[in-house]
Amino acid sequence: MVARIKCSTNIRKPFHYNENKVREGDACLLAAENMLVHVDTHKDKAVLLLERQVALRPDVKVNSVHISLNFSPDEQLSNEQMELIARDYMEGIGFGNQPYLLYRHFDSGHPHCHIVTTNIGLDKSRISLHQIGKLKSEPVRKELENRYGLIKAEQQKTKISTINPLDATKVIYGKVATKQAISKVLNAVIPVYKYCSLAELNAVLGLYNVRAEQGNNGSRIEQNKGLVYRVLDHEGQCIGVPIKASLFTEKPTLPNLERRFLANDVGRSKFKDSLKNKIDITLKFKKCASFKEFQDRLKSQDIRLVPRVNGDGIIFGLTYIDLKSKAVFNGSALGKEYSAKAILERIHLAKIVNPETGFEKNIALGKGYPKELSNENNCIVVYERLHEKSALALMMQYEYAATNVPYEWKKKKKKRKK
Template identity: 40%
Template sequence: MVAIIKTGQSVRRIFQYNENKVALGEALCIGQGNYPADHDQLSNSLKINLLLRQLELNENVKRGSVHISLNFHPSEKDLDHEKLMNIASSYMTGIGFAEQPYLVYQHFDAGHPHIHIVSVKVGPSGKRIDMQNIGRNQSETARVKIEKDFNLIKAQGREKQINFAIQPISASKVGYGKIQSKKAVSQVLDFVLNTYQYKSLPQLNAVLNLYNVAADRGRENSRVFKGGGLVYRILDKDGKTTGVPIKASDFYNRPTLKFLEKKFEENTLKNSRPGLRIKNAIRAVFQSERPSIKELSKALEEQGITMIKRHAQNGSIYGLTYVDHVSKQVCNGSELGKEFSAAAIQQNCRKSESEIIQNIISGKISLPSPLKTLFEIQGILESKNLFTPLLQELIIKLFKREFPGSTLPSDLKRKKKKRRRKGLSNN
C-alpha cells in the first residue's frame, strides 16, 4: 500500500472534486468517520458543513484541508467496501486522526485500486493538528502495520512498481477535447506535484515529461507569461505538445505558478544533502566498469533513477537531470558536484560505437576519405535498421590488419638511426 497526504486551503474544493467523480460514475462514497449518521443518509450539504464548522474552530489555520489517497497493488482483488473502510479507519487512527470527521471515496479512474479520504486538520477542541513529517513518521508506521494486519502486498522492495503506478498519458488514446485531456493530466498532477522534490520549473517538467505532460509558461512576449500564468499540455510520442492547453487555475487543486514557487522553496529546504542516493549509484557504476552514456542510463534506470539528457541545437549534451523515483528527489548534475555534471560524465564515459561513427561523419574525428565514406554508409544503414550482422562482419574484415603478428616486413620497418655519442666523431 502507498499513502499520499496533501493539504490545501479549500476543503470545499477537495470535497467537490470527489463528488464530481461520483456524479461521473468514476467514484463512490463508501463511508464516513465521526459523522452523526451513515454516509448514505447524509446530503452533500451536511457532509461538507460538518468539515467547514470544525475548520471555523481555529481561524488561524490557513491550509486546513487534508486529502489522503491510499493506493493498493493492482493484483489486490478482495478489497470490498467493508475492508476498505476498516483500512481507512486503521490508517486515520495511526496518523492521529481517529477523532476527526472524514469521508471515504473509492475511485475507479486508475489501473490500481485506491481510496480517497477527505478531512480537516483542526481538532474538536479547536487545536491545530501538527502534520510536520507526518508522511515520514506516523504514515509510514501505519502503512507497515496495515499491510501486516490486512495481508496486503507490501510496498517495500518494489519501489519501481510504486513510482510508476500511474501510466504515462498516450496522446493517441486521449481525445483532443478539453474534458478528456483535463482528466488525464489531473491524474498525473495529483501524483507528481506533492510526491517529488523538484526545485524549479525545468526540474518539475523533467518528471512530468516522463508522463507525457508539460507545464508551460508560454513565450516571454506572450500574455500568459507576462501575466504570471501557467498552462499544462499533453506531449505526443515525439515530445511535441498536442491537444488543448489547460489553464492551471482550471484544476481543482489550482497548481498555478504561485503554488509551484512555494513548492520550489519548500523542496529546497527539505534536504540539505540532495541526491545522496543518486551520487552513490553513479559512483557504483563507474567502480565496476567504464560505461557508455547509454549503459550508464540503463544501469541507473535499474535502480529507479532516470537520467534525463538536455540537448543543445547541435545535438550535443549540455546538461543532465536525475530523477530518483525511490527518494523522490530531482537534481541537476551541476548541483550534485562537478563529477556529476554533463561535461564530467561525458568525459568519464567511453564512447559507444554509434557515437564514434557520428563523430567521424561530423568531422570531429578525421579519417582518410574512403574510410569516412564507409562509416557514413554504416551510419545510414543503422539509422534505417538495415545494419545486419553480415555487414558488420564485412566491415570488420575490411579493417582487419594485414599482418596480425607483432613483427612487420623488413621493407616497412623504419630504419633505426645510430645514436651519436657525445664527444666522439663518426669518422
C-alpha cells in the first residue's frame, strides 16, 4: 500500500475533484464519517460543514488535507475492506475524529481511494501537518500492511524493476497501473533508441502515449532540472498525475538522459545516409497527394514520421524514427532539405491544417499562379507539371552552356593615365 498526502488552502478543490469523478462514473462515495448531515442527499451541505470547521481558525492557512491510499493491482479489495482500511488509517494518523469523505476511484489500473478532510478540529485545535508522511503515515501504512496482509510497497518496486522491456505496449490510462505502464515503456525505449534531445525522445515515447516534461518556464521543476513523465490520451493531451523521473528504478532523470544524448549522437551517425536515401526515394518515385500519404509511404518502410503541430494546426517540425536501426532524427539534424518547410514544399503542400485529414488545396499552389489553375480538381496535377520534367526532357537538356563572349565583341579597356 502507498499513501500520498496533499495539503492545500482550499477545501473545495479536492471536494470538487472527487465529485467530478463521481459524475463521470469513475468514482463512488464509500463513506462520510463524523458528518452531521446525510451526505448521499446533501453533498453540498457536507462541503459547507467542512468550510465552517475550517473557518474556526482563520489564522491557519493550510487547512485542507487530500489523501489517496493506493493498493497493488494484484489485490482484489471489496468496498467494505477498503472502507475499513481507510478508517484504521485515519485513526492511526490522528484524524479519526475529523469529518471526512471517502471516495473509491475506478480510473486507474490499481484499486485506490481518496479522502477529503481538514486538520481543524471542532474545539478549534489544529492537527500538525509537519512531516506527517514520515512521522505518522509511514508507520501506520506498514502496520496496516501486516494487519491486513497487503502487498508491501517495497515488493511493488522490486516487481516493477524486473519488467521485460519487450512487454511495452501503448499505454491506455485507467487499464493498467500508471507507474508500471510508464516503466515498461521507459525500459523499452531509453536504452534502445538513439536520440539526441528531449524532443526526439518524446517523439518515440509518443508512440506509446507517454511524454517527458520539464515543467513550465520558471517553474521549480525546470529550475532544478527536474523531469516528470505523463500519460497521453488518444488526442495527445496529458491525463492523470505526473510521476517524477527519480521515482522510477531505472532513474531516467534529465542529467542521465543528457549523458545518453552525447553517446547517441555518435551511435546514430552511421544510419543517417540510409535514412535520407529512403526519404528521397519516397519523394521522387512515389507521388504523395497528402501529408498522411507521405507518412504511410514511410511507415511501410518501418519509418515513423512524427509532426510537431502548433496551436493553429501548422506543422513546424518533423521527427523521423527508423524502427529497424532505432535511430531518431529531427528534420534539421538530417539537413535543411528534410525540415518541415522543405518537405511540405517537396510534396507540394504549403500548409498542413491537420496531419490526419490532409491539407488545404486552395493554398497548395502558393502565390503567383493564375487563378484558373488553382481549382480543386487540377491543382495538384498542374503543380506537378509546372515543376517536374519528363524523363526525355531531362535526358535531352544541356548540362552546360558556354557563356564566353567572342574576342572581337569585347571592348578594349582604356589604359589608366598615370
